[in-house]
Amino acid sequence: MRATFSRILTEAAQHDERVLLLTGDHGYALFDEFRKNCPGQYINCGVAEQNMVGVAAGLAKAGFRPVVYGLAAFVPMRVLEQIKIDVCYEELPVVFVGDGAGVVYAQLGTSHQCTEDVAALRAVPNIGIVSPADRFELQYCWKHLLQNKGAGYLRFGKADGGDVHAAIPDAPVGDLLQARPGKEDWAIIATGSMVVAACRLSAALGGAPVWSAPVLHPINRAQVESIGRAFSGIFVVEEHSAAGGLGGLVAEIVAETGGCRVIRFGTRQFSEFCGDYKYLLSQHGLDDGTLLAGMTSAMAHEAP
Amino acid sequence: MAFAGSTVHIGCALSIIEIVAVLYRSHLNLGDRTPRAAGRDYLVLSKGHGVMAQYACLHELGWLTDADLDRYFSNGTRMKGLSDAHVPGLEVTSGSLGHGLPVATGLALGAQRLKSGQRVFCVVGDGEMNEGAMWEALLFAGQFRLDNLVVIVDENRFQAMGTTQEVISLGSLHAKFAAFDYDVLSVDGHDEKALDAALDDLMARRNGRPKAIVAATVKGRGVSFMENNNVWHYTRLTKETFDAALAEVEGR
Numbered sequence: 001m002r003a004t005f006s007r008i009l010t011e012a013a014q015h016d017e018r019v020l021l022l023t024g025d026h027g028y029a030l031f032d033e034f035r036k037n038c039p040g041q042y043i044n045c046g047v048a049e050q051n052m053v054g055v056a057a058g059l060a061k062a063g064f065r066p067v068v069y070g071l072a073a074f075v076p077m078r079v080l081e082q083i084k085i086d087v088c089y090e091e092l093p094v095v096f097v098g099d100g101a102g103v104v105y106a107q108l109g110t111s112h113q114c115t116e117d118v119a120a121l122r123a124v125p126n127i128g129i130v131s132p133a134d135r136f137e138l139q140y141c142w143k144h145l146l147q148n149k150g151a152g153y154l155r156f157g158k159a160d161g162g163d164v165h166a167a168i169p170d171a172p173v174g175d176l177l178q179a180r181p182g183k184e185d186w187a188i189i190a191t192g193s194m195v196v197a198a199c200r201l202s203a204a205l206g207g208a209p210v211w212s213a214p215v216l217h218p219i220n221r222a223q224v225e226s227i228g229r230a231f232s233g234i235f236v237v238e239e240h241s242a243a244g245g246l247g248g249l250v251a252e253i254v255a256e257t258g259g260c261r262v263i264r265f266g267t268r269q270f271s272e273f274c275g276d277y278k279y280l281l282s283q284h285g286l287d288d289g290t291l292l293a294g295m296t297s298a299m300a301h302e303a304p
Numbered sequence: 305m306a307f308a309g310s311t312v313h314i315g316c317a318l319s320i321i322e323i324v325a326v327l328y329r330s331h332l333n334l335g336d337r338t339p340r341a342a343g344r345d346y347l348v349l350s351k352g353h354g355v356m357a358q359y360a361c362l363h364e365l366g367w368l369t370d371a372d373l374d375r376y377f378s379n380g381t382r383m384k385g386l387s388d389a390h391v392p393g394l395e396v397t398s399g400s401l402g403h404g405l406p407v408a409t410g411l412a413l414g415a416q417r418l419k420s421g422q423r424v425f426c427v428v429g430d431g432e433m434n435e436g437a438m439w440e441a442l443l444f445a446g447q448f449r450l451d452n453l454v455v456i457v458d459e460n461r462f463q464a465m466g467t468t469q470e471v472i473s474l475g476s477l478h479a480k481f482a483a484f485d486y487d488v489l490s491v492d493g494h495d496e497k498a499l500d501a502a503l504d505d506l507m508a509r510r511n512g513r514p515k516a517i518v519a520a521t522v523k524g525r526g527v528s529f530m531e532n533n534n535v536w537h538y539t540r541l542t543k544e545t546f547d548a549a550l551a552e553v554e555g556r
Contacts, residue, residue: 043413045444046440046443046444046447048437048440048443048444050402050406050436050437050440051406051409051437051440051441051444052406053406054403054405054406054407054409054410054437054441055406055407055409055410055413055441055444056410057406057407057410058406058407058408058409058410058411058412058413058414059410059411059413059414060410061395061407061410061411061414062410062411062414062415062417062418063414063418064414064417081400081403082403082406082437085397085400085403086396086397086403086406086407089389089390089397090389090390090397
């Protein structure tokens with residue numbers, strides 16, 4: 001997925017000289033291909049993220065198509081106000097890439113982890129939010145980000161979980177993509193890194209269907225509504241806060257349209273201890289065992 | 305405008321009126337003299353609180369009408385209390401401080417890359433220099449050799465809650481710009497001839513160094529009871545104070 005990102009970013013810059021890559025002194029190795037092929041379009045803004053977003057806004061006003069790269073903990077979290085005022089209010093075509101979203105930088109601790117970016121940006125008008133699960137969804141999302149007239153945010157999380165799809169999805173922007181067919185009366189909707197986990201859990205649950213949500217905004221509300229009507233319940237799984245992310249989004253739509261129960265699985269606290277990625281997922285209850293127990297328990301009990 | 309809208313921040317506008325007037329009159333290339341003219345020079349008001357001074361200039365240019373000024377601050381108009389990029393002629397949405405200069409820096413970098421010859425004049429407040437993003441932008445402009453960027457500091461020595469000395473002392477801004485390797489001049493910010501001369505001098509130096517003017521100003525300039533009296537950061541005009549202020553300004 002990272003190799004794919006490096007390739008499609010380089011291709012975008014080669015295809016359109018207005019595309020500029022701005023980085024806050026991050027992206028070691030990731031941008032080797034870009035810097036080799038498009039050295040003039042690479043701008044290291046230094047460890048100064050607020051200024052970087054202002055510069056991107058100015059460049060966009062001057063006709064360029066900036067891609068602003070940082071760790072998700074900094075882009076968008078540190079620069080939320082710059083994204084809101086300098087970019088989104090003017091509907092400028094700036095693409096933000098937040099790398100290491102979720103708890104990817106596990107052992108580095110709270111400063112480098114990011115489980116609140118989607119919640120923060122969902123409240124800001126004029127910015128699309130995408131969260132691809134594999135290299136094929138990444139290319140599907142990327143096409144929409146570049147074609148979009150306004151701003152977009154690419155949530156780049158754990159990227160080595162393997163492929164979910166066999167090819168680049170051919171679907172309208174905002175659709176949920178079926179990752180596993182199924183016939184159970186509970187469905188799973190997941191995004192980003194957790195789609196692979198959801199597919200593993202599907203079988204353990206007796207064949208629950210799984211949808212991946214690569215585009216969180218604008219999402220196909222009618223499709224979420226119809227899933228909410230077709231099933232007894234929906235499990236939403238994400239490597240993001242259970243408050244305000246995909247789980248919140250699905251719960252809002254389903255509640256507003258009179259659908260089924262929605263059970264959210266996401267983070268709820270800061271990571272207390274040091275540990276590797278797998279350890280941290282288990283600390284947040286996002287390991288397969290804890291998720292399966294939670295889902296099985298919910299399915300066994302009637303709604304209160 | 306200030307009286308019609310019963311607005312705040314009068315002192316902030318009065319301290320920069322000569323600066324923006326001189327820029328519009330003699331320095332900004334306005335292209336075809338429409339607000340969004342291609343190839344125009346940019347006047348970026350980073351200290352958005354002074355927006356009434358810029359509105360007055362846009363009115364002189366014919367881009368705002370008498371009715372626009374009378375409806376400043378009122379329901380349903382775009383004439384908000386702080387600089388807003390949706391108003392034709394205003395380049396940025398500011399007033400949340402520390403935003404305009406980074407955007408101005410991006411505009412200057414864009415002009416440099418396009419070799420368009422466009423220049424960017426960014427008016428910032430001295431109180432605004434508390435913001436860390438300002439110093440990020442100053443370093444960036446130096447690194448990228450943006451000699452088409454002129455930072456003009458409205459050094460009125462006040463910020464919202466007191467003097468800059470009392471709140472966060474800035475020391476010598478001139479020395480700080482010099483230490484950042486800027487071409488910097490200090491002038492009387494109410495002396496139009498001095499401002500003209502400083503701008504001409506700096507713009508003639510296309511040497512890879514960003515430019516700065518530290519303009520010594522008086523908050524509330526031109527109205528004796530407002531000058532250096534920080535209550536006019538927030539105080540609204542009454543009929544009596546409006547008439548008294550108008551008599552003084554028109555008597556000058």
